[in-house]
Amino acid sequence: MEAKSSSESSFNLSGTSLFVLLSVLLSASALLIDWTANRLPWQALSITLPLWICALVTAGLGYWVVPLLLRLKTGQVIREDGPQAHLKKAGTPTMGGIFFVPVAVVAALVLSGFAAEVVVVCAITFGYGAIGWLDDWQILRRKSNKGISPRMKLALQIGFGALFCLWLAWNQVDSITTIALPFGFVLPLGLLFWLLAVFVLVAESNATNLTDGVDGLAAGTVAIAFLGLGAMVAPTSPSLMIFCACMSGSCLGFLVHNRNPARVFMGDTGSLALGGALAGVALLTNTLWALFLLSGIFFIETLSVMAQVSYYKATKGPDGIGKRLFKMAPLHHHLELSGWSELQVVAMFYLTNALLALLCLWLR
Structure with a gap:
């Protein structure tokens, strides 16, 4: 028992160290962004102050909400065909x-x-x-991994996306049918833009949802993405810069409770909201190309699921059983089953998203 306790203590320290490293990285980046734009970090119109206000408030609020969620018996139902190491997370x-x-x-x-x-x-x-809350509630009510039907979920996502696009068309009709690209290039789409806009909202929300499968993975990668997007939109939309900084800070504060080993999961309530927020900011500021880069991890995770399903169907034999391209999808589960620890997966994904954010800022 003592050896086990010592191992768990070391594991906790590793999770905490990764969280501290990310906190320092985001804080230093926010200060640097403000400094290069001649903004004081303690001003409301900055990235640093909103980031840390939301981080501290979220972290503090979690110490009250997490025990409340536990008393309300909102324990996660873990899929039985997932990594066996995840079964111990049941009830979180x-x-x-x-x-x-x-x-x-x-x-x-x-x-x-x-x-x-x-x-x-x-x-x-x-x-x-x-939409995510409704899905989470149904999962908890039924005590299974199945929430609302995929068809209803998609219909609701498209419906909210269409309403958002109606507002966008009403307020920015003169410039919204083209997509800005790096180095001053412009891609005219005309009416096809609206189909793309709804697709981006639905795809981004589902992509962040798929990424939320390992302790601290979605919250940390999204925090990096929001900070990068905030830096991108700062010159043209200071108010949305503040929004991005607040979202990044709240994700960071949530990591106080969600880092490995997690005391709480964000659920679809959090992951779908984060994806919708990222897509919404990109559409409002015409920075879809930046969103694509900043969402590189989410894109790869989604592609791994699509490839897995397609390959399984294409190789299905007379017995109705197909072959698997990955040991398990999304990609983070494949890496786990290949011998990676959760912390190794999270650290590598954090690093990858940070590099993508730097690339994005270099290209702007």
């Missing part, structure tokens, strides 16, 4: 998005002075979060 409270997403939304609204573009991106964030 989920639906953590109900406290860290609202912190970011409220802070962004107040610090931006309720700017119209922040209000609408907060609305799409809450809309997708509501």
Whole structure:
């Protein structure tokens, strides 16, 4: 028993060390971004102050909400065909998005002075979060991995996406049918833009949802993505820069409780909201190319699932059983089953997303 306790203590320290490293990286990056733009880090119109306000409030609020979720018996139902090491996580409270997403939304609204573009991106964030909450609630109610039907989930995502696009068309009709690309190039799409816009909202929310499968993975990679996106939009949309900083900070504060070993999971309530928020900011600021780079990890995770399903169907024999391209999809589960520890997976994904963010800022 003593050896086991010592091993767990070392494991906790490793998870904490990774969290501290990410916190230092994000804080230093925020200070550098503010310094290069001649902004004081303690001003409301900065990246640093919103980041740390939301990080501290979310972290503190978690010490009250997490035990409450535990008392409400919101324990996660773990899929039986997943990595066996995950079975011990059964019963860990989920639906953590109900406290860290609202912190970011409220802070962004107040610090931006309720700017119209922040209000609408907060609305799409809450809309997708509501879909996730409904899915989480059904999973908990049924005590299974199946929430609302995929068809209903997709219909709701498309519905909220269409409403967001209607607002976008009403307010930015003159410039919204083209996509800005790096080095000054422009891609005209005309009416096809609206199909792309809805697709981006649905795809991004599902991609962040798929990435949420290892302790601290989604929260950390999304925190990096939001900080990079905030730096991208700062010159043209300071209010959405504040929103991105708030979302990044709330993800960081959530990691206080979600780092390995996690005391709470964000659930679909959090992951769908985060994806909707990222896509919403990119559409409002015409930075879809930046979103594509910043979402590189989410894109790869999604591709791994699509490839797995397609390969299985293509190789299905007379017995109805096909072959698997990966040991398990998404990719992070394949890496785990290949011998990687959760912390190795998370560290590698953090590093990859940080490099993608640097590439994105270099190309702007």
